[in-house]
Amino acid sequence: MASLTVFDLLAMHDFVSDLPAGWLHRLALLGKPVHHPAGTRLFREDTAAKHLWLLHSGTVSIDFHVPGRGDIQIERVGAGSVLGWSWARPPYLWRFGAAVIEDMRAVAVDASRLRELMTEAPDLGLQISERMLDVVAGRLQAARHRLIELYAYPGTPS
Template identity: 60%
Template sequence: MPSLSVFDLLAVHDFVADLPGDWITRLAGTGHPVYYGTGHRLFREDGAADRFWLLHSGVVAIDFYVPGRGDIVIDRVGPRTLIGWSWLTVPYRWQFGAVVAEDVRAVEFDAAAVRNLVDEDPELGRELTARILRVTADRLQKARHRLVELYAYPGVTS
């Protein structure tokens, strides 16, 4: 079975499928398909945010480090979603961590290249930013709920 091009992978991904074809083509030029096995750490909190992913399969655990408690999972996200938003704003440092919980197939993007596209096309930039803000708001809400859960039940660790 032939593998799909990056354009084809984006054209069927919920995050960008409804964008104009020329935008998808431009985004496709900044990404490449990847596979990561269970246990692979995509990034750690405060590391350089130089890429992001659109998941096609698998699960990623979003976490953050709590001194004395270790890495605390605040969310698990699956296919058809975005992983990583910290690449969009200065200082380009991850706000959370992420580790592969179930083998992942995704399109990985070069963040600097996408920022260049955003600078070149403000309309594309506004649309991507709005979509990323929706993901961010959802993840922050889940993090808030997870922190309440941890505070209410201190023995919970993952």
């Protein structure tokens, strides 16, 4: 993956691969390839949401903190997934937390610059917004299922 450009990595990611090349080039200017080893805490709830990650490999646990119980995993995401949606709406604070379970490689997109680009290019902004809505809906559904699992089977390990 080291020899691939950010544009190449975006062109291979399902979230944006079908966008026009001109838009991908503009998005590529906002991103950088990143690697985070297993055990890395990417972010916690209520901290500044500064990136959108497009995962190419690895596994990340999405969680939320429950006083007295610790971090409760609600979903695992991997290659081809999108991580982060809290950057898209004020107050730009993470609604969940995330930790790397298996070494992760991704494109990290600067959220502030992405919001600016979405304003400058409304057609692109609409495409990104619609896709992010799908991500949000999926995360909320996963949280719902996890809460049902926890309440229906209180002894389920976190």
